[in-house]
Amino acid sequence: MxxxxxxxxxxxxxxxxxxxxxxxxxxxxxxxxxxxxxxxxxxxxxxxxxxxxxxxxxxxxxxxxxxxxxxxxxxxxxxxxxxxxFDFGGGFAGGGLGDIFEQMFGDMMGRRGGGSAVRAGSDIQVQVEVTLAEAFSGVKKPVTVRTRILCESCDGTGSKEGEAGVQVCPSCHGAGKVRAQQGFFVVERPCPTCHGEGRVVKDPCASCHGEGTIETTRTLEVAIPAGIEDGTRIRLSGEGESGGKGAPAGDLYVHIAVQRSELFQRDGSNIYVRVPLRMTQAALGTEIEVPVVDGSRAKVKIPAGTQGGEHFRLRGKGFSVLRSSARGDMYVQVVVETPQNLTKRQRELLEEFETEAGEHVKSSPEHAGFFSRVKSFFEGQD
Known part of the structure; x- marks a missing residue:
């Protein structure tokens, strides 16, 4: 052998x-x-x-x-x-189990006679990056993809002579599949002669070499809706690779990546922003102006005695809600800063404040609660 x-x-x-x-x-x-x-x-x-x-x-x-x-x-x-x-010759001998399987699974085992197998074109996957502002307002983005389109020279037939040069596959008779017996089972597989296409081309087209499609670059405009979230997939039906003459095209899948913002943090339809305050502003109270994701500004009144980490809610100032005119809320988080690099005079004033404070200044709730728990802890050790 x-x-x-x-x-x-x-x-x-x-x-x-x-x-x-x-x-x-x-x-x-x-x-x-x-x-x-x-x-x-x-x-x-x-x-x-x-x-x-x-x-x-x-x-x-x-x-x-x-x-x-x-x-x-x-x-x-x-x-x-x-x-x-597998027996590439295909089929059972007449009668017996072969006839039984034919009756039970005949419709599942492919077509008989003329015609050709139709296979859809492949899908295409691309990724598009957008800024947070673009995701908020919606945007149209150009997308360039490498794809396959119908060959114009042969009108997608793959043959130099067009339809006249395309013949039904002699092995599968156009079904694109052949059947074979393995033990007591019938196995269906793509036809090895036509590779599942159901047809053979005698004289291939010089432009597409018998493929019926050619590779090219296309640019499409993709509409990205307001409120889109990171990781969302947009499907453009029929914008994938051509499947050849008579076959449907594949789909184009656009995966959205929303860039991180240095200013805002997003959680669904809500927006969070951290705003630093001087110690004196938090103690005395003040009014600040904060940016909004839509490009506008909003004023926030900070009451006297505000503690670090507190949030202030601005209704309807958050992110767009997908397929809706509604918006989420915006949360302003206060970060109280401790002054650094003090001048001599500033240090004297703070030392004077600390001396003056003593027991005469009401402690913050967190300050009072913490030391109350410390006192209870040590009393429990006795």
């Missing part, structure tokens, strides 16, 4: 090849050695069968993993003529 070639060598790719690289290599070689392009050439026909067998294994993640680990031995059991014991 002749030794089988390594499947990766058959497809002329490395063992680390991606699924896309495998697919491109397969299509290139299958087109080159297809029997229709090499009539009467037995060597080309044998090579074509090797290419289909190799791709059939390597395109399947589970089969590929088994092959990488055990080589051709992974498919020596189970009977049949191909990897995993």
């Amino acid at each position: 002749a030794t089988k070639l390594d499947y990766y060598a058959v497809l002329e790719v490395s063992r680390e090849a991606s699924s896309d690289e495998l697919k491109k290599a397969y299509r290139k070689l299958a087109m080159k050695y297809h029997p229709d392009r090499n009539p009467g050439d037995g060597a080309a026909e044998a090579r074509f069968k090797e290419i289909n067998e190799a791709y059939d294994v390597l395109k399947d993640e589970q089969k590929r993993a088994a092959y990488d680990r055990f080589g051709h031995d992974a498919f020596t059991n189970g009977g049949g003529g191909g990897p995993g014991g």
